[in-house]
Amino acid sequence: MAERILLVEDDRRVRRATALTLADEGYEVLEAEDGSSGLRLLAERRPELAILDVMLPDIDGFEVCREIRKRNDLPIIFLTAKTDTVDVVVGLESGADDYLTKPFAPKELVARVRALLRRFRSEPRPVRIQLGDVEIDPEGGAVRKNGRQVSLTKTEFNLLRCLAERPNQVFSRETLLERVWGYDYLGDSRLVDVHVRRLRAKIETDAANPTVIVTVRGLGYKASSEP
Template structure:
């Protein structure tokens, strides 16, 4: 069965270019020209990946991304203006999994989509891991803190599972890009940093003083043994 991509983009030319590229590679493509329309199409189709422009009529991409995150764990790739660092970080904080900058190369975009869709078959530990009151059960897709379930996005869960696969070992940002996002050479360390911050808000009692997902300065991140 073909995997589906929802393009939320108000520029007809970009939608047409992306549609031609993705349909040529076997994807089913849905389109929307506004945030409101995109949310409606996502609710009807349950697309596997969302490609989301940040500059949209009506609801902007940040608001749309937050609404997507309330109803779906489909990976979101946001489209930003080249070099706009503020928008990149703000979009990731809103819940996006990845980003591409305009003008982008369609083949690179399709490679990123395929990498995000492959993540469920990675090599993360399948064993239960306990760190303080944090419990990770990769095989069941469950995370609990203090016995209560924790709602994570697909990327946050994968990030935690990769750290849980090697408790106590430091994983560099480059390793995490490869393990979680499925690529390293065109990845951005900000993807890792922002998702670690988001993860900490959900699994740490005090995110400003983390005890489970810790930083090793100059090296990377680790899950406390």
């Protein structure tokens, strides 16, 4: 069965062209021209992935993203006009997994969609990992802190698992980009930083003084097995 992709984009030409490209790749595309109809489609049709434009006529893309995250952990890619603006960080903070700068090459979008969906489908190997008071049960992707279940997005989970599988080993941002997002060296390291920040907010007792995911200055991040 074809995977469903929600595409929220107000410019008709861009939306249709993108939809045609995705449909040609075998995906079923749900098109929405504004945020509210996008959210409605999300509830009615349960897509597997969402692509959101930041600039929308009613609710902006960030808000749509936050709304989606309240009830769903599906992968989200957002489209932004410029790479240098704070848009990228704001977009990632509101829960997106990846972003693309407009105008994007259709092939690039397809590659991102494919990579994200593949990672989300892959069944994690059943390993049980304990990091301080955080317990990862890859079976079913459950993470518990002090016994209480924490809900993570798939990207957050993959990031945590990548670090946790080799406790105390330092991973550079580039390595994490490659392992978690499938990028090469040229990926945007802000993806890693923002996701680490989001992950800490959910699993650290005090996100300002992290003990589970530790920053190694100048090198990257590591999962600490020390309590």
